[in-house]
Amino acid sequence: MSPERVVVTGGAGFLGSHVCEALLAGGAQVVCVDDFRTGSRGNVPDGVGVVTADVSRPLDLLGPVDLILHLACPASPADYLRMPVDTLRAGGFGTYHVLELARRKGARVVVASTSEVYGDPEEHPQRESYWGHVNPIGPRSVYDEAKRFGEAMTTAFRAEHGVDAGIVRIFNTYGPRMRAHDGRMIPTFLRQALAGEPLTVHGDGLQTRSLCYVDDLVRGLLAMARSGHPGPINLGNPTEVTVLDVARKTIEVTGSSSVVRHVESMTDDPRRRRPDISLAREVLHWQPTVPLEEGLRSFARTFAG
Numbered sequence: 001m002s003p004e005r006v007v008v009t010g011g012a013g014f015l016g017s018h019v020c021e022a023l024l025a026g027g028a029q030v031v032c033v034d035d036f037r038t039g040s041r042g043n044v045p046d047g048v049g050v051v052t053a054d055v056s057r058p059l060d061l062l063g064p065v066d067l068i069l070h071l072a073c074p075a076s077p078a079d080y081l082r083m084p085v086d087t088l089r090a091g092g093f094g095t096y097h098v099l100e101l102a103r104r105k106g107a108r109v110v111v112a113s114t115s116e117v118y119g120d121p122e123e124h125p126q127r128e129s130y131w132g133h134v135n136p137i138g139p140r141s142v143y144d145e146a147k148r149f150g151e152a153m154t155t156a157f158r159a160e161h162g163v164d165a166g167i168v169r170i171f172n173t174y175g176p177r178m179r180a181h182d183g184r185m186i187p188t189f190l191r192q193a194l195a196g197e198p199l200t201v202h203g204d205g206l207q208t209r210s211l212c213y214v215d216d217l218v219r220g221l222l223a224m225a226r227s228g229h230p231g232p233i234n235l236g237n238p239t240e241v242t243v244l245d246v247a248r249k250t251i252e253v254t255g256s257s258s259v260v261r262h263v264e265s266m267t268d269d270p271r272r273r274r275p276d277i278s279l280a281r282e283v284l285h286w287q288p289t290v291p292l293e294e295g296l297r298s299f300a301r302t303f304a305g
């Protein structure tokens, strides 16, 4: 039997490149579809086929496809605020074209959604049954609403075309290959700590985050791919920490002499974020295992500043 052929859209990005690596290690034949707008060729592991394409345009690939992991979309606020229309296109049209590909190939497809579909949540922790609290015209809406549209499209393809599609709602994930300047909290703190600069905390820093190490997340994503479950299923680390705590832990693990500096709060910045992962535990037998200090240490070791 020929090995399973898996397409990873966004395979040149942070999460996608780790997914490609794990799939290769499991013996799959892997194809990365990416237009490199926020990812890089250097992230794609050797042995992975590369197709340069913008997923927001019609997509076709030669040969059979057994599984698609759809991760292509700008994900960091700095990226999606720089390209708001393209972010809506990737999350909206891109998800449509990927689902079309899955329909034509008869492939299972897992669509990466996000905890941002919950917006600034009024329910805590967030269960999959919560509908969210999103400002449709706020600065984050290009990302949040594109992902919400993507979820609706995925659900429609299951209902109308019988596509074996599943949705995962990914919560903040960090680890090697995040870009030092991508604007997300952990690489920003690491960069500042390693340079001996003040760590910039927005507002009072008492807003919370739940941070999942990339290896844990990839395990969950692949379990979802194998499960045949429609989702949505939350994937994230349920340990809640304040942003201030994350800053202090970063200073500690890097042995930095940096201090914390409070700066202006960000518009529509969620106050609290914590996944309820009961469903992932039950259906995927999955839960994160890497504590924050350990994950920060691993990331710091490979961090290129």
Ligand SMILES: NC(=O)c1ccc[n+]([C@@H]2O[C@H](COP(=O)([O-])OP(=O)(O)OC[C@H]3O[C@@H](n4cnc5c(N)ncnc54)[C@H](O)[C@@H]3O)[C@@H](O)[C@H]2O)c1
Binding pocket: 009, 010, 011, 012, 013, 014, 015, 016, 033, 034, 035, 036, 037, 038, 039, 040, 053, 054, 055, 056, 070, 071, 072, 073, 074, 075, 076, 079, 089, 090, 094, 112, 113, 114, 115, 169, 170, 171, 172, 173, 174
């Ligand atoms: N990292 C997280 O904490 C997190 C949290 C929730 C959801 N997600 C989702 O996971 C996915 C991957 O996120 P990431 O953190 O690895 O981001 P990333 O920016 O590192 O990777 C995204 C990849 O998609 C590619 N891409 C973007 N738009 C494209 C397009 N139109 N056509 C083809 N390729 C395109 C980029 O070039 C890049 O390689 C995204 O869908 C994101 O919404 C990530």
